[in-house]
Amino acid sequence: MKHETLHKLKSIVGNNRLATAREELLCYSYDGAGREYLPEAVVFPESTEEISAIMKLANSTPFPVVPRGAGSGMTGGALAVAGGLVIALSRMNRILEIDELNQVAVVEPGVITGTLRETLQARGLYYPPDPASLKFCTMGGNVAECAGGPSAVKYGVTRDYVLGLEVVLPDGGIIQTGVRTAKGVVGYDLTRLFTGSEGTLGIITKITVRLIPYPASRKTFLILCRSIFQATSLVAGILSKHRPCTLEYMDRTALEIVSGKLPFTPAPGTEAILLLEVDGDALEVDIQAASLGKFLATNNDLLAIMEAESPEEAAALWSARRSVSPAAFSLKPHKISEDVVVPRSRIPELVSFTEGLAAEHDLTIFTFGHAGDGNIHVNIMLDKSLPREVARAEKARASLFRQVIRLSGTLSGEHGIGLTKAEFLPLELDKTSLTVMQGIKKFFDPNNILNPGKMFVTQCHKKNN
Numbered sequence: 001m002k003h004e005t006l007h008k009l010k011s012i013v014g015n016n017r018l019a020t021a022r023e024e025l026l027c028y029s030y031d032g033a034g035r036e037y038l039p040e041a042v043v044f045p046e047s048t049e050e051i052s053a054i055m056k057l058a059n060s061t062p063f064p065v066v067p068r069g070a071g072s073g074m075t076g077g078a079l080a081v082a083g084g085l086v087i088a089l090s091r092m093n094r095i096l097e098i099d100e101l102n103q104v105a106v107v108e109p110g111v112i113t114g115t116l117r118e119t120l121q122a123r124g125l126y127y128p129p130d131p132a133s134l135k136f137c138t139m140g141g142n143v144a145e146c147a148g149g150p151s152a153v154k155y156g157v158t159r160d161y162v163l164g165l166e167v168v169l170p171d172g173g174i175i176q177t178g179v180r181t182a183k184g185v186v187g188y189d190l191t192r193l194f195t196g197s198e199g200t201l202g203i204i205t206k207i208t209v210r211l212i213p214y215p216a217s218r219k220t221f222l223i224l225c226r227s228i229f230q231a232t233s234l235v236a237g238i239l240s241k242h243r244p245c246t247l248e249y250m251d252r253t254a255l256e257i258v259s260g261k262l263p264f265t266p267a268p269g270t271e272a273i274l275l276l277e278v279d280g281d282a283l284e285v286d287i288q289a290a291s292l293g294k295f296l297a298t299n300n301d302l303l304a305i306m307e308a309e310s311p312e313e314a315a316a317l318w319s320a321r322r323s324v325s326p327a328a329f330s331l332k333p334h335k336i337s338e339d340v341v342v343p344r345s346r347i348p349e350l351v352s353f354t355e356g357l358a359a360e361h362d363l364t365i366f367t368f369g370h371a372g373d374g375n376i377h378v379n380i381m382l383d384k385s386l387p388r389e390v391a392r393a394e395k396a397r398a399s400l401f402r403q404v405i406r407l408s409g410t411l412s413g414e415h416g417i418g419l420t421k422a423e424f425l426p427l428e429l430d431k432t433s434l435t436v437m438q439g440i441k442k443f444f445d446p447n448n449i450l451n452p453g454k455m456f457v458t459q460c461h462k463k464n465n
């Protein structure tokens with residue numbers, strides 16, 4: 001970036017909130033996707049007005065801008081692939097309002113999701129979306145990716161709770177979308193358009209979310225299965241008559257890598273587990289638990305059905321489940337982690353396909369994830385210093401995506417497209433849909449300055465501005 005551009009940025013945010021030193025830039029050069037691109041500068045705005053001024057400058061200069069929350073995204077969305085400026089939203093981290101009477105909260109984008117959930121719980125309120133990264137990811141990143149989590153099976157995902165947004169557009173204009181009422185159908189639903197737009201259409205500066213009462217009671221169960229097939233085949237059956245609030249699945253490898261964190265020792269022969277919870281008021285939970293018990297008893301070949309004996313034991317189970325993704329690196333130094341989704345009844349076909357892929361390409365591939373949504377995390381482990389292994393892994397990934405589409409599934413349930421999946425978009429979207437989407441991007445961002453190179457494959461060259 002030219003000295004003059006940096007000088008103008010400093011005049012917007014002051015000397016202390018602009019970073020250009022290489023050691024500082026390095027901290028903003030990577031995310032959960034495991035790739036690295038060094039930005040030319042990082043700015044730490046504290047208000048919508050500052051972001052608006054930055055975007056006006058970026059659009060007129062022009063230079064690329066990448067919004068960034070906690071950098072936990074799995075598809076390279078927060079990476080400065082074209083250089084330019086990263087806007088770190090970490091300083092805009094205030095919970096602005098909790099309206100208990102109307103069950104609405106208004107937050108800045110840098111609020112950590114887990115912090116919001118804990119603050120609300122203390123007031124008997126519940127914001128259900130619970131990505132496994134909730135202890136560090138931000139609300140802005142969640143809205144931009146339309147994050148989901150284990151509770152999506154009953155409560156839905158981020159988009160089901162976002163009522164309205166404040167957004168700074170690429171030209172610096174500021175818009176308010178949506179409502180803070182229970183209903184509202186005025187105009188096009190721009191809130192939905194921005195939710196899941198992966199930082200390509202605007203920078204989210206305020207988020208209004210809908211809340212519900214905190215469920216009073218909860219029971220947590222573990223189902224130990226003799227085979228992956230047995231575990232995944234149970235899912236559709238359980239959901240045909242019950243409404244658990246989570247229904248997670250882990251294969252044997254996933255269990256092994258977090259074994260040190262598990263509050264129990266899996267019985268010999270355990271090839272997969274289902275982690276299942278029911279919540280609601282106490283009576284409702286008892287009725288659901290009894291009904292589930294009856295259903296599972298009809299499957300007399302299960303290894304064991306265990307109930308967590310205390311909230312601490314349940315928390316330990318969840319801690320182990322949330323550790324699977326980072327623990328994978330004990331297997332190999334790198335991974336390709338995909339979050340494909342198939343109709344629930346087709347999970348067994350998908351999982352058995354991944355076993356075939358592992359054998360065919362001589363790779364370690366393991367699966368876990370939100371079985372209740374058909375959202376399975378397929379982890380292809382590799383060592384990037386071995387070019388042949390990388391080539392085999394990439395082939396396996398492409399085959400996986402084609403199979404997911406054949407099974408009437410979708411390429412991403414929650415991690416988005418970002419950089420890493422942009423080339424595969426045409427596998428799922430027809431040409432006309434792609435043209436419409438690219439037209440929307442062009443309307444909002446004619447100079448392609450906001451998060452270029454994400455979602456769609458585009459040429460974005462590093463420029464000296």
Ligand SMILES: Cc1cc2nc3c(=O)[nH]c(=O)nc-3n(C[C@H](O)[C@H](O)[C@H](O)COP(=O)(O)OP(=O)(O)OC[C@H]3O[C@@H](n4cnc5c(N)ncnc54)[C@H](O)[C@@H]3O)c2cc1C
Nearest residue numbers: 069070071072073077132138140141144147148199204414
């Ligand atoms: C261990 C681990 C577990 C995970 N588990 C889950 C899971 O269960 N469910 C799930 O959905 N995801 C999960 N993720 C992925 C990730 O945490 C989510 O995508 C999360 O929503 C990203 O939030 P972030 O603040 O880190 O955003 P970042 O990674 O910083 O950014 C993500 C995208 O959002 C854009 N963005 C960020 N803030 C804004 C803003 N204010 N305005 C506009 N665009 C913005 C960025 O440009 C980028 O494109 C996991 C990641 C890890 C590392």
